[in-house]
Amino acid sequence: MTTPFSAVIAAAILFLVAVFPLPPSANALGGSASTIDDVYGSPSTIAVVYGSATTICTIAAGQPVQQIQCWSNGRVLPPILPTTSFDAIAGGQDTLCGVRSGGFSLLCWNTSFISKRIYNNASAPLTSLTIGGTQICGLRNTATNDQNAICWRPAQIPNRNLNFRVISSGLHFSCGVLEIDDRVLCWGDDQGLSRSIQLEFLNSSMANIYVGARHACGMNNLGFIVCRGDNSSGQLNIPTNSAYEYRALALGTNHSCAIRRSNRTVVCWGGNGEFSSNITDGTSFESIVAGLNFTCGLITKNFSVICWGPGWPNQYNSSGIELPLQRTLPGPCVDTPCRCNIYPDSQTLCSGNGHICRPCEIPLPIPPSVSPSPSESSRGLRRGLLVWAIVGSVGGVVGICSIIYCLWTGVCFGKKKIHNSVQPTLTVSNAAQGSGSNPPSRSSTLRRQGSILMRRQRSGTSSKHADKAEEFSFPDLAMATNDFSFENKIGAGSFGVVYRGKLHDGREVAIKRSETSPKTKKFQEKESAFESELAFLSRLHHKHLVKLVGYCEERDEKLLVYEYMKNGALYDHLHDKNNVQKNSSVVNSWKMRIKIALDAARGIEYLHSYAVPPIIHRDIKSSNILLDANWTAKVSDFGLSLLGPENEKDLNYRPMKAAGTVGYIDPEYYGLNVLTAKSDVYGLGIVLFELLTGKRAIFKNGENGDPVRLVDYALPAILAGELDKILDPRVGPTDRNESEAVELVAYTALHCVHDEGKDRPTMTDIVANLERALALCEDSHGSISSGQISIVSD
Incomplete structure (x- = not known):
């Protein structure tokens, strides 16, 4: 049913979109510019790393965990941090960076994929990431919902208090479009070049900007592509340029490419005439990203990645190659409503964890025209300011109507759906709003x-x-x-x-x-x-x-x-002297052990995410995981349990004294008396190690040896890639599917036992990983033999 209020809102939105459609952003050199807000475009899910080796990385689709997958020198590499979800990635010279789900942390790797966290701020999420050469920059959301730029290496922003709409980094410099007046501001190692480019854009009112090696292109407020800088290879010579003809750009060292808005095909120019996109004729793309002298794109038809260009390594077919990667996400998976449209088959792409929003694209009915002159750009600026005045007026009216409607109907205070999602929502409005501007949250109420x-x-x-x-x-x-x-x-x-x-x-x-x-x-x-x-x-x-x-x-x-739990405690099956020598136990199969871990994780997830108020168990261990007649695992013993802190962001929740069991107790909790739900995550990590190795949380190394912590025993082997050396021999060797499943459990456990709670996954992350691991075992030869056992997924 359409209400008068909804009709007003719909009319206002259509009016705003009609008078001022904002084009989406794309990627510059190295997979750089990627913005979070769907008005400007989705975060980049493809990155090119160039330098010692050409590497293409993407965020894989159709998996509970949005993990990074990479291709390099003709082979697919193991997933990077397979238990961690990412929303955006970018690449540069021998550097790959990824924004973790939620935007509050940025991880970067070198070509050996040794990670280093260079940003971690729970109060200011990243809304954009860009890399060019060795520069790493981003936009972060402030408490006032502004977007400040931040750079980590090597060049710094001239003024950190400036608010940007978008930024992009190239080989030698970076540029951004200022929010206040649509003006281009540039900075970088080559100050002469960046100042020169900035001056060339002086009379242009821009909607976005993309940076290459010595040139930059962007779309102005009239919808025309404007390119400035070095044109020695024809990289500024746009083949055709009508209003809103293009929707995305990618700039390399001496070439430029763009996606046509009408049919999503790619056109490239520059490269001294050597760069041709003929091999992509008739192919529709979702996004493109440039290397030094080649371009890669995400194909709409099957979400695969294809690369082409004169700089693409000859041994991998210079005329283009479809990389042997899993399907790539065209954007981040979110559980908030989309401003415009949702990608088809989003549920499959996101593995049931949210949906993907398409960028808003409604072209203006402006007839084709010649390239804009400076006077046209000035008129565009005046027109933009007029539009924003109208937008502000209409927005104010709509906002007042929204408040009145919410108070009248009470709809704003209704029940909120709880999503079992792997990643937090990565939208600017939700990530950074202060509590004072929001209605009472579900958790606080x-x-x-x-x-x-x-x-x-x-x-x-x-x-x-x-x-x-x-x-x-x-x-x-x-x-x-x-x-x-x-x-x-x-x-x-x-x-x-x-x-x-x-x-x-x-x-x-x-x-x-x-x-x-x-x-x-x-x-x-x-x-x-x-x-x-x-x-x-x-x-x-x-x-x-x-x-x-x-x-x-x-x-x-x-x-x-x-x-009554007929089959007793998990601890007894793993460690009791009467069971240690039994190789025929039902628990001695990888499929059963992973199922037990998943059952326990689901119980703990319920305590953390769905119990009202949330509950911290404080004593997760194998002796508190019991097995019923059907071998279903259940969490027991709530004698030490406590309610979570009143403020869910209060990471310094301090109960009277630390409690738990030696070997399982969270070191952060024990040492600093800081209790959060992540303390239970640590305990479950130890249980996962027990299931993998068959050893106690603390055991003696040999009959007369010193006590050894299971963490100290298991971690070095996993990090060294020697997991097979520590697996419980009673279970037997793993087949191909089981091997992948067990490895996933091992890396999940590794992340669960981080010293700092903030670096550990949530129980929802863990459940998703264990569900995937169990699914991998479904086709394995190590099936569960007992006919009484039934494995039922929630």
Whole structure:
């Protein structure tokens, strides 16, 4: 149904687009300019690295993790940081950089792919990345939603307080278009060249800019391509130039290329007449990027990458080659609404994690004209200022209408869909807005509600749990366990001993009984653990969390009743002396071990992302991962669990004291008393190492050897590419599919145990990786033999 308000909004948007369509940006030398906002274009997902070796890198499509894949010297290289998602990449001379999902971190590599983080700022996300030669620059969003430029090497921005619309870097200099007046500003190592280029653009009002070696091109506000600088190879001689004829540019050392707006084919000029795009005739492209003397493009038909030009290595066919890479994303995957259109088949390209927005492209109905003169450019500037005045007026009216409509209908305060996405949304508006300009967030609103719920659960008598769990009498539970006989003892938890029992109605249960010693401090801690488990489990319901059946509080007796987990703890299957020598155990298959890891990760993800308020377990370890009759893994023992901090951005959340188990406890939490959800991630990383190696979190190296931390044992082997040397021999050798799956689990574990929590993946990232690893095992020969086991995906 169309409301009057929506009609006003639609009319306003159509008016703005009609009078002032903004063309998208593309890539300059080395895969440089890439902007986040879909008005100007999507981030670059292709990069060219030139220098000691020609390398083409892209961001792979159709995978839960948006990993970087590279081709170099005729072969496909192993994925770079396969457990980390990226949104944009750019390349230069022997340098590749990638913007991690969310824009808050920038990683760069040399030709040996040794990484170095050169930007990490949780308050100012990167919205653009550009590399040319050895220059690395970007735009970052400020608290006022402006875009400041920042350069790391070697040249610095003349004035860091200036706000830019777009920037681009070439071989010797960089340029940007100022937001305030559409003027071009240039800087770089060659100050004479950059000043000369800037002066040549002095009378041009530009929408974007792209930089090559000694020339620059861009689209002005009338939609014409304007090129300035060196023309010794004809790189400024645009074949045809009507208004809004082109939608993207890529500039090399002495050539230029552009994508036609009408049919997305590529036309190139310059290169002393040697550069020809005849081999691409009739081929539609999504984006293009230039090397020194060749160009690469992303083909619309199948999202493959093709390269061509006189500088393309002859041994790889100088007439062009379709690189043997997986499909490439045409843009970042986001879960926010698109300003214009969505790419077809976005769900497949993003592996169900969001969609890809097409850049807004609605050409003006301006008849073809000759190349613009300086006077035309001046008129364009006046026209642009007039348009922005109209835009501001209409925008103000629409904004007021939006506020009135939201307050009237209450729609702005409705429920917000929770996305199970690998990457955060990378949009300028969401990444940098202060809390004062946003409506109450889902987390802050629901956490307040959850805090009230938890206070209710933690106060009053035991009747407070009557609607959540069944209340038992002590005699009934004593009878169920044969008076808590030693034969029925099956383990111990955070506050007591666990017994196997059978209720009068035939149900098998596990009963945890608190040790009673009122005079000791331990009693207070155990009482707190009892209340914690009861409060949490009475409201948590997930198939990968152990279910609470009921409880008992009589005099000094405190007991919890759980569902019975027939196959016990994961720890016992991996480390118990009775199981160590068993090669026929169901757990001794890579597929089963990965499934167990995935089950546990899903349970923890629920605690972090979907429980309201979020919960930090604080004691993730293999003995707290239990297996039911169908070998489904479930997380147990919430005696140490705590609610997450009231402010989800508060990374200095400090509980009373560090708690956990030696070997699994987060070193950042233990040493600095800083607790976040990433502390659980560390514990799960140790569990993943246990599943891979079959060794305890701390073990002795030899019968009389010193204790060794599993982290210190596993990390060097994984980093050295010697994973096979540390794999549990009880499972047996891996086949081809299993080998890839196990390697993915190993690298996931490696990232989970980073010393700093901010460098660890989220549980959603981990779940995505383990889902992919399990899928790789589906066709492997190491299938699970037990007919009772059913593997069901959420």
